[in-house]
């Protein structure tokens with residue numbers, strides 16, 4: 001391969017990259033060494049803020065294809081044609097650990113998919129567990145603070161194993177269901193290829209006639225589900241902390257593909273108030289016997305990123321990135337997420353983060369938003385940067401498509417919990433649905449870290465678990481010698 005000439009960022013050839021420019025052989029160094037100054041100054045700015053959550057991740061490219069048209073339920077363009085392959089970029093992640101933390105630690109895993117559709121980008125930003133700790137976004141910063149390193153010591157006590165985590169969790173009864181997932185072996189994995197994905201929140205699909213239906217997303221891994229126990233997780237955290245990152249990269253690099261099948265559960269709006277739980281509550285699953293999984297299509301992942309920073313670190317996913325045919329529901333957790341992601345990305349990547357190639361839609365972007373840091377101005381020509389206008393021939397003009405799903409919204413201002421909290425029922429059902437071995441692991445996985453928490457916190461936690469299932473509470477209490 002022909003060797004390229006080393007250049008500065010201005011494209012000027014660099015004659016010597018080994019020795020600074022000095023006055024005499026022994027120096028001092030001259031300020032006019034522009035190559036040295038540029039090199040150091042750029043290096044000094046290499047780090048950007050890490051994601052406030054989901055800091056450690058791995059990315060991969062691929063495509064998505066439906067098995068059959070979803071036109072009956074949604075007009076979303078990428079869900080219509082069985083021949084259409086929509087390009088995707090996926091980022092899998094851990095949640096709590098910092099950028100250099102271990103892949104195998106107990107944690108939910110992020111499962112974020114960006115579909116580059118002909119109607120603009122659609123992001124499905126999910127996790128590998130079907131429910132969440134809380135149901136109102138106003139609690140999210142407190143929740144994350146209690147999971148992250150302590151503000152005084154900065155000590156991340158092996159992910160979740162500390163009083164601060166259990167203090168918050170035990171005072172948040174709606175988290176009990178999530179605990180039965182996170183502290184089962186579903187919370188410890190070593191391969192992103194072998195886990196499920198869930199949208200967790202409830203969205204709305206809207207068809208061409210304007211009819212809406214609630215939807216929950218599920219990704220099923222073609223390779224099946226694989227978990228590890230807490231001892232293997234601890235061993236790997238020491239011996240191979242990047243195990244899941246490497247597994248994904250090596251698998252794709254060897255020419256193999258990774259497949260996930262997209263399934264959805266659909267629910268008519270009329271069912272919203274007919275159940276013994278609130279279907280828009282992110283701490284709940286929808287029973288699959290009443291709301292069966294419907295197969296939608298498959299995602300095939302087949303190409304590694306070429307530059308980790310450019311593609312994976314700078315990827316920006318957001319639940320508010322929806323396309324016509326998909327809308328958010330009134331789910332109070334989701335509503336907060338709609339604001340939070342783009343907000344943090346403007347801080348983390350700058351106001352023009354959607355012009356970065358990995359985030360840029362494959363369709364033209366036409367609007368009058370201008371300027372700001374790192375503006376590349378692609379497609380922004382001419383004298384008209386306002387609307388309405390005649391000087392630009394009235395262009396760009398609005399599409400006029402304003403079909404909404406038609407979900408009813410009404411009510412006076414208030415700060416209220418949802419009426420139907422039902423915090424423990426699904427947690428108990430989940431425990432009772434596990435095999436004996438999985439129940440043993442769940443108890444052991446809770447007892448080990450919880451034993452480090454203060455006694456009053458341990459007792460509060462046992463009370464919540466007992467309300468979910470008397471046997472589960474009793475076994476954890478016994479393990480804690482309470």
Ligand code: HEM
Pocket residue numbers: 050051052053054057091092093109110111112125126127132136137138140198199200201282315316317333334336337340341344345348
């Ligand atoms: C109110 C609740 C939540 C808030 C406020 C919130 C906020 C955030 C923020 C600020 C980020 C960093 C984004 C970035 O820097 O690019 C993030 C990342 C992420 N969140 Fe959430 N989150 C919430 C709940 C959830 C839930 C329920 C899920 C799963 C369904 C989830 C999945 C993810 C994923 C997968 C990422 C990483 C995206 C990536 O790979 O870049 N989050 N979240």
